[in-house]
Amino acid sequence: MIARPQAMGFWLAAAGLLAAPALRLSDQAATGLADRPAVLASLTAAAVALALAPFWPKLSPAFGLAGTVLGCAITLDLLADNAVAGHARWGYWLPVLATWLAAALTLTRLAAVSALDRAGQWMRDLAIPLLFGAFLIYLWEVAVRGFGVPPVLMPAPTSTARRFVESLPILGDDFVQTFVRSVLSGYVIGCGAGFAVAIVAYRYEFLRRGLLPLGNFVSALPIVGIAPIMVMWFGFDWPSKAAVVAVMCFFPMLVNTLAGLAVASPMERDLMRSYAAQPAQTLLKLHLPSALPFIFNALKINSTLALIGAIVAEFFGTPLHGIGFRISIEVARMSLDMVWAEIALAALAGMAFYGIVALAERVTTSWHPSYRN
Amino acid sequence: MTSSALALPQAMPRSGWLAERMPLFVVVAILLVLWYLAAVLMNASLVRDGFRRADTKYSFTDLIAGTMEAARPVVPAPHQVAINFFDSVFDYPPDSPRSLAYHSWVTLSATVVGFAIGALFGIGLAVLIVHLRTLEKSLLPWVIFSQMVPILAIAPIIIVVLGAVGIHGLLPKSVISAYLCFFPVTIGMVKGLTSPDPIQLDLMRTWSASRLQVFCKLRWPSSIPFLFASLKVSVTISLVGAIVAELPTGAQAGIGSRLLTGSYYGQTVQIWSALVAAAIIATVLIGLIDAVGRLTARRMGAAA
Numbered sequence: 001m002i003a004r005p006q007a008m009g010f011w012l013a014a015a016g017l018l019a020a021p022a023l024r025l026s027d028q029a030a031t032g033l034a035d036r037p038a039v040l041a042s043l044t045a046a047a048v049a050l051a052l053a054p055f056w057p058k059l060s061p062a063f064g065l066a067g068t069v070l071g072c073a074i075t076l077d078l079l080a081d082n083a084v085a086g087h088a089r090w091g092y093w094l095p096v097l098a099t100w101l102a103a104a105l106t107l108t109r110l111a112a113v114s115a116l117d118r119a120g121q122w123m124r125d126l127a128i129p130l131l132f133g134a135f136l137i138y139l140w141e142v143a144v145r146g147f148g149v150p151p152v153l154m155p156a157p158t159s160t161a162r163r164f165v166e167s168l169p170i171l172g173d174d175f176v177q178t179f180v181r182s183v184l185s186g187y188v189i190g191c192g193a194g195f196a197v198a199i200v201a202y203r204y205e206f207l208r209r210g211l212l213p214l215g216n217f218v219s220a221l222p223i224v225g226i227a228p229i230m231v232m233w234f235g236f237d238w239p240s241k242a243a244v245v246a247v248m249c250f251f252p253m254l255v256n257t258l259a260g261l262a263v264a265s266p267m268e269r270d271l272m273r274s275y276a277a278q279p280a281q282t283l284l285k286l287h288l289p290s291a292l293p294f295i296f297n298a299l300k301i302n303s304t305l306a307l308i309g310a311i312v313a314e315f316f317g318t319p320l321h322g323i324g325f326r327i328s329i330e331v332a333r334m335s336l337d338m339v340w341a342e343i344a345l346a347a348l349a350g351m352a353f354y355g356i357v358a359l360a361e362r363v364t365t366s367w368h369p370s371y372r373n
Numbered sequence: 374m375t376s377s378a379l380a381l382p383q384a385m386p387r388s389g390w391l392a393e394r395m396p397l398f399v400v401v402a403i404l405l406v407l408w409y410l411a412a413v414l415m416n417a418s419l420v421r422d423g424f425r426r427a428d429t430k431y432s433f434t435d436l437i438a439g440t441m442e443a444a445r446p447v448v449p450a451p452h453q454v455a456i457n458f459f460d461s462v463f464d465y466p467p468d469s470p471r472s473l474a475y476h477s478w479v480t481l482s483a484t485v486v487g488f489a490i491g492a493l494f495g496i497g498l499a500v501l502i503v504h505l506r507t508l509e510k511s512l513l514p515w516v517i518f519s520q521m522v523p524i525l526a527i528a529p530i531i532i533v534v535l536g537a538v539g540i541h542g543l544l545p546k547s548v549i550s551a552y553l554c555f556f557p558v559t560i561g562m563v564k565g566l567t568s569p570d571p572i573q574l575d576l577m578r579t580w581s582a583s584r585l586q587v588f589c590k591l592r593w594p595s596s597i598p599f600l601f602a603s604l605k606v607s608v609t610i611s612l613v614g615a616i617v618a619e620l621p622t623g624a625q626a627g628i629g630s631r632l633l634t635g636s637y638y639g640q641t642v643q644i645w646s647a648l649v650a651a652a653i654i655a656t657v658l659i660g661l662i663d664a665v666g667r668l669t670a671r672r673m674g675a676a677a
Contacts, residue, residue, distance in 0.1 A: 210400030
């Protein structure tokens, strides 16, 4: 048996699923749950799975997951009935709530699974957030369609997904314009310039002491505000966006690299001196490697800043493509599913970007204590 | 992971306030000179065209003087920005829509409200994450993911959706600010609330302290330095959120709308002075939080 409150929770969820057919499904003339044999059968199966979950602690996540997935499938399937979608009553919401409870308990049980090997742990730590995210999308879908929220306010995830697949060419075009042209070029220029200035400032103490407070100050300012100026200087196309991104990336890179170049301890410096190392050798073999974690910190911060900068700059004027441009015109046309598709695109791009930087960090700084367990 | 981008103060020979800051002043002076040079170079063709159109003879000094006071310069000279800033702050009554103080106030209020919501939400989330293992495993990755979404892109939607529900004015902007600025607080507070050593937690257990007592007497006090460090980061983000939230809706007031109208009508100097206002707001807010942080630390018995 698992802990008592959790067991009670599972049984409560099962009872909720079983009690649903007794309640009204919809305020329209819809077929009740009791008159849908397939739904009733799967509802019972889900309830049985949940009711059995507490008895075998090791298997409880599996049983809970089975019950939750069945519950999700049933409630999603019911939405296909137009008499239910938008008119759902307690007969519908009770299974949803029961599924919610079951999902929360399943995740709790899953998080408590121990005595795994490394691969198992890795799988578990990946599975929990993924299941959590999938369930959030399910709740969003069910809430939007069950309550009949108008699509101009909040489109359902499925309609966003459909729109995403249908408008892949447009999305691809916007991706190239905003991400490949504006973000990547601005990111490379900004980070490169920040790094180069930091190296020069490392060489000249006076410059370093002047630039460090200034860089700290400027990186705390709302730099996106320069977007209208850059649009005036560089025109509507991607160079102006790249310029905004470059300026935004410059200061975090400068400040972090300067901080990183200062972390090598006096002992290590003395060692380099006792080897009679040239300044360039000291920089390459000691200071740059020890600055790497700081540099990657800046690269990660910048990877999120860069997308924001490019999209905001597009609000001030663009050619007829780009993520920010598409978002502003589609909001004006009230087609929010397209807006969400663009946001999903931006999120995927941002995640991939961040992931690549994080992976590069892992590969190049695997010696760092934060990766040693 | 690397903790902070802020460099620790280096051991420097104590040689007085001025000598210590000399490099900073020199760098700033060099930047100002470069700025004037840029103003001359970038505006020269504009001014030359003006003279040619008016068919007047001009000398080199006329050209330089012209670049310093062009009405719609490509690069305004620093003193132009300063004059415009002081004019638009002090020449109009503070409730006039032509006054920069009025616009700054609109943005500042949205920033502060958003910052308060975001900070409270961030702290609450961190407390939950620290106490519920499931949430740590399931929610924390999504909190991090939320920052990879370019959230500013959602700004127009939030404003449209909240507007349709009947919420206008300050709150939609603050929601965007809050959404942006909760993240550093959550991350910092998770770090701060888990910062007590296992040995201290064990001591609390030997006193059979409840979870609430552990929280109030150990976790919360030891997280305060982390709290103020992350509040300083998130207040600027909140300001960015408030400014950007004013862009896509064509807001009537605020620093963002000053930027937008400036860019529509080519009022370069207005854009620059709006940016100066934003920089001042950011500096003042950070300074305030820093001061409160120091005061709290002193009251809590930290070495001054």
